[in-house]
Structure formats: structure tokens, C-alpha cells
Amino acid sequence: MRLVLVGPPGAGKGTQAQFIAEHHSVPKISTGDIFRANVSQGTPLGLKAKAYMDRGDLVPDDVTIDMVGLRLSEDDAKHGFLLDGFPRTVPQAHVLDDLLAEVGVKLDVVLELVVENDEVIRRLSGRRTCRTCNHIWHVDFDPPAVEGICDLDGGALYHRDDDQPETIANRLEVYASDTAPLINYYAERGLLIGLDATGPVDDVTQRAIDALRPLQHDQ
Ligand code: ADP
Ligand code: AMP
Numbered sequence: 001m002r003l004v005l006v007g008p009p010g011a012g013k014g015t016q017a018q019f020i021a022e023h024h025s026v027p028k029i030s031t032g033d034i035f036r037a038n039v040s041q042g043t044p045l046g047l048k049a050k051a052y053m054d055r056g057d058l059v060p061d062d063v064t065i066d067m068v069g070l071r072l073s074e075d076d077a078k079h080g081f082l083l084d085g086f087p088r089t090v091p092q093a094h095v096l097d098d099l100l101a102e103v104g105v106k107l108d109v110v111l112e113l114v115v116e117n118d119e120v121i122r123r124l125s126g127r128r129t130c131r132t133c134n135h136i137w138h139v140d141f142d143p144p145a146v147e148g149i150c151d152l153d154g155g156a157l158y159h160r161d162d163d164q165p166e167t168i169a170n171r172l173e174v175y176a177s178d179t180a181p182l183i184n185y186y187a188e189r190g191l192l193i194g195l196d197a198t199g200p201v202d203d204v205t206q207r208a209i210d211a212l213r214p215l216q217h218d219q
Pocket of ligand 1: 008012014138139197198200
């Protein structure tokens, strides 16, 4: 299964990516996670990306594309992957098509998580992420048993710098101008499935798995 998740920031892509990737036994590739790991390690890539991320802007396509090209060439991505947060622009989508064509494969599906803006603002404002395993929690909607501590591995939870109100507003604008055109791009190619991403996390996961079932390759 070669799958892309799209949807506004806060739609639940990272949350669902983990469950869907496990269900289909494919690696979850999150460009946001890769950038954040590079920022925290102070790598040259992280230094390039940080200012854009802090403002809620997109990291330039050339930087992002090189990074994804390398990641997709790793062995674990040869037989399938779930992309979370890439592509985020139409030029990135073209490059993804080209990268896959070079190795003679195609995307199977693009799953759009559909959520209203008011709800994504509530979700982003209360998001907490585990510093060690990147698991995503929410202070009200999906709280850990002990405040500030990840149930899964005891890691400290942090509030992302780009989840502050002014940055959230910019990210939603960037989504509308730069990323939303991907919806038509993939709809025209017959790859898009729109998914109601409201309601409890488990319900959304079940809806996603049901929507993907007809596409499952023989396994
Ligand atoms: P994205 O990767 O699309 O930016 P996340 O998966 O990080 O979004 O989710 C954003 C926030 O919303 C997180 O705090 C997460 O716990 C919460 N969340 C995710 N799915 C739901 C849901 N179905 N209902 C309520 N909150 C959710
Ligand atoms: P995310 O974790 O998906 O919310 O991404 C966090 C930030 O990383 C975004 O606001 C961008 O600054 C950057 N980023 C992640 N993926 C991409 C991408 N495909 N293209 C450009 N910037 C990206």
C-alpha cells in the first residue's frame, strides 16, 4: 500500500498515520517528524528548516524534496509507505509521481482527513507530543494518564512551538493557499478518498481502515 494523508494541520494525520501504518505494515514517513528531529539535533537540514517551521511557513520545496527522496529510497519503503505531511504543494506532488515512476510504482490512494477549522484550532491548541516516541496526545480529547508524561514510554510531553495561536493562523492560511490545491490534483487522478475525521480517534481509525479495505493488495 502506497498511501498519502492530506488535511489541514490538526486534522489528525499524525494520530491516524500511526494506526493505519501499523494496520498495513508499512513505514509511516512524517516530514514534520523528520524536520523536528533534525532541528533538535542541530543538523544542517534542521538549521535550514527551523525558521520556516517557527513561522508556520513551508520549508522550501528543494530542501523537502531531497529529504523525502532519500527517505523513500530506504529499504523499508520499497514495498509501501504512508506519507504524513508530504506532499504539501503541487510541485511536491509532481516530484513524488516522478520518484515513484522511476522505480515503476504508483500511489494507491490519497486519504483526505476532513475537519472544520474551529475543530482543528481546538485540536492544535491542546496538542502534546512525546519527546521520545513522538506519540501525539491532547490535553482534553486524548489525555495521558499522568499529565505531561507519555503513557507509552514515560517520555516528557511538549507543546510544539508552532502550536501557538498566531502560528496556527498562518499554518491554516498556508494550507488553504499551498496545500488545498492538492485535493483537486489527486481527485482528477482518481486517487482521492475524503474521510470524515470528526468524532473519537478510534472511530476515525475504523472509518479509515474501512475506506482502505477495497484497495488492499493481496497479502
Ligand atoms: P496533524 O498531524 O494533522 O497535524 P495530529 O494527529 O497531530 O494532527 O492531531 C492534532 C491534535 O488533535 C492532537 O492533539 C490529537 O491528539 C488530537 N486529535 C487527533 N484526532 C482527534 C479526534 N478524532 N478527536 C479529537 N482530537 C483529536
Ligand atoms: P507537521 O508536523 O506536518 O505539522 O509539519 C510541521 C512543519 O514542518 C510545517 O509547518 C512545515 O514548516 C514543515 N513541513 C513539514 N512537511 C513539509 C512539507 N512537505 N513541505 C514543506 N514544509 C513541511
